[in-house]
Amino acid sequence: MKILVTGCAGFIGFHVSNYLLKSKHNVIGIDNLNTYYDVKLKKSRIKVLSKYKKFNFNKIDLISYNKLNSLIKKQNIKYIVHLAAQAGVRYSIENPKTYFKNNLEVFFNIIESSKTNKVKHLIFASTSSVYGENNNFPLNENNNTDRPISFYAATKKSNEVLAHSYSYIYKLPCTALRFFTVYGPYGRPDMALFKFTKNILENKKIELFNRGNHERDFTYVSDIVSGIVSILKKPKKNIIPFNIFNIGRGNSKKLKDYLQSIEKKLGKKAIVKKLPLQLGDIKKTHSDISSLSKYSNYQPEINIDIGISKFIDWYLSYYKKK
Ligand SMILES: NC(=O)c1ccc[n+]([C@@H]2O[C@H](COP(=O)([O-])OP(=O)(O)OC[C@H]3O[C@@H](n4cnc5c(N)ncnc54)[C@H](O)[C@@H]3O)[C@@H](O)[C@H]2O)c1
Numbered sequence: 001m002k003i004l005v006t007g008c009a010g011f012i013g014f015h016v017s018n019y020l021l022k023s024k025h026n027v028i029g030i031d032n033l034n035t036y037y038d039v040k041l042k043k044s045r046i047k048v049l050s051k052y053k054k055f056n057f058n059k060i061d062l063i064s065y066n067k068l069n070s071l072i073k074k075q076n077i078k079y080i081v082h083l084a085a086q087a088g089v090r091y092s093i094e095n096p097k098t099y100f101k102n103n104l105e106v107f108f109n110i111i112e113s114s115k116t117n118k119v120k121h122l123i124f125a126s127t128s129s130v131y132g133e134n135n136n137f138p139l140n141e142n143n144n145t146d147r148p149i150s151f152y153a154a155t156k157k158s159n160e161v162l163a164h165s166y167s168y169i170y171k172l173p174c175t176a177l178r179f180f181t182v183y184g185p186y187g188r189p190d191m192a193l194f195k196f197t198k199n200i201l202e203n204k205k206i207e208l209f210n211r212g213n214h215e216r217d218f219t220y221v222s223d224i225v226s227g228i229v230s231i232l233k234k235p236k237k238n239i240i241p242f243n244i245f246n247i248g249r250g251n252s253k254k255l256k257d258y259l260q261s262i263e264k265k266l267g268k269k270a271i272v273k274k275l276p277l278q279l280g281d282i283k284k285t286h287s288d289i290s291s292l293s294k295y296s297n298y299q300p301e302i303n304i305d306i307g308i309s310k311f312i313d314w315y316l317s318y319y320k321k322k
Contacts, residue, residue, distance in 0.1 A: 002026040003232070004077045006062060006110070007084030008049065009033055009042035011188045012125070012179070012224060016081055019225045021052040028075050030068070031084065032061040036091075037189045044318075045186055062106040069113040077117065079232060082110050082124040085156075088190055089129055089280050092152035103155035111163060115170045121235040122172065123228060126160055128180040128217065128248065128285045129153035137252070138288035141178075141244050150280035160244060167242035173235030177228065180248030180287045183307060184221030185314030192255065193308065196262050197315050200270045210277040212256030215284040217248040220302035220310075230296035248287030249300045261308045 003020055007013035008029030017027045029049065033042050049055045056075075060067045062084055071077075086092075086102040107124070114122045130145040130153050148154040163174040183193045199206045227247045236243045263269055277283070292298040302310075 001079065002028060002075060002077060004028045004030065004072065004075070004080045006030045006080070006082045008057065009046050010083060011186060012182055012221060013081075013083040014045035014049065014186055015184070015221045015225050016083065016228055017049050017055065019229060021049065021055055024054070026054045027052075027056070028071070028077060029055060029057045030060050030062065030071070031057075033059060036086065036088075041186070041189065062109055063101060065109045065113065068109050069116065072113050072117045072119075078120040080110070080114060080119055080122045081228060081232070082122060085125060087152070087188070089150045089152050090278060091190070092150055093280055096151045099151055099155045103152075104158060107159045107162060111166045111172065111174075115166055115172050120173060121175070121232065122163070123175045123177060123232065124159060124163065126156045126176040126178045126244070127153060128178055128246070128287065129282065130157045130160070130178060131285065132282060135284070137284065137286040138250065139246065139286060140288035141246060141291055149282065152280075164240070164242050168240050171241060173241035175231060175235065175243040175245065177245055177247045178287075179224060180217040180219050180246065180285055182219050182221050182224050183311060185311055187221075187311060192258070193262065193311055194315075196259060196270065197266070197312060200262065200266055200268055203271070205271045205273045206259075207273050207275050208255065208259070209275050209281060210255070210283065211274045212254065212259065213283070214255040214281065215252040215286065216255065216258070217250065217252050217285045217287045218258065218304055218307070219247070219249045219300065220307040223249065223300040223302055227292060227296070227298045230298055231292075234296060243295075245292040245295065246287040246289055247292055247298070248285070248289055250287055250289045252284060252286035253304060258304065258308075261305055262312070265309050265312050
């Protein structure tokens with residue numbers, strides 16, 4: 001099977017591609033290698049994927065409909081995992097326009113080209129951030145998500161709504177996956193685990209927003225990958241072929257306890273600067289994963305201590321080599 005993975009040089013796109021290639025699928029990857037964070041890290045992910053003969057990398061900016069559409073047509077692609085986006089809640093406060101471009105205009109190109117080329121299943125990344133200030137935990141897919149508190153969340157909610165209309169009108173099979181705080185090796189340098197690990201090792205202060213009282217449903221990246229793969233060949237067959245699923249671990253942990261696990265693994269204490277709640281940040285996430293579990297037997301496996309340990313082992317070996 002041939003699968004298009006957008007954002008293949010990104011954290012999750014890399015892991016999805018790697019898994020699919022290991023399982024002998026053909027992966028057509030797209031990424032524009034933008035400079036939101038260290039491009040060297042993106043290039044080293046591509047280097048790993050390029051060891052597989054069945055990997056075909058295309059440095060394309062998805063803002064170009066023609067480039068995207070001709071690749072999908074030429075390669076006769078029928079399955080798409082769309083992970084390219086401008087991620088990050090805090091960055092969207094200062095830079096809403098880049099989210100408008102990469103999360104909305106690009107998303108239109110993706111659904112339009114999927115429709116034109118009769119794609120059999122389009123899976124795309126949404127986020128737990130769409131739940132905003134909902135506080136009936138665990139959060140399930142029937143909660144109201146009409147009141148996003150960040151522009152990032154607003155763009156992801158819009159993706160879900162736009163895709164639903166294409167599923168209804170053109171019968172395009174689509175699935176939105178609401179990822180809950182994903183972490184693991186080759187992780188993003190703008191996320192807590194990476195920043196905390198780096199600063200502790202370099203004896204620098206770490207910033208603990210909301211004084212560490214945030215609660216997050218931290219989900220190890222291989223669990224996200226297995227969830228995606230479990231539904232790839234299972235688009236909804238109803239009159240409206242559209243689904244939304246949470247994909248998380250199904251547990252919530254305080255950020256300060258997450259930090260403690262990092263300190264334990266590193267054998268070193270952090271220098272902490274406690275800060276108030278950041279605008280746009282939600283206080284707690286905790287996913288109800290029963291819907292995806294029923295649909296595809298999704299079952300997260302990696303607990304936080306093991307996951308953190310795997311990340312730190314990767315971090316130490318990756319940056320020692322540099
Ligand atoms: N990591 C998480 O915890 C998390 C949580 C919820 C949702 N998500 C979503 O999951 C997806 C993947 O996230 P990630 O953590 O891997 O982020 P990432 O930033 O590591 O990966 C995104 C990749 O997309 C590429 N990209 C962005 N705009 C592009 C464009 N116009 N054309 C081509 N390539 C482009 C970037 O260069 C990057 O390599 C995103 O949609 C993100 O919003 C992630």
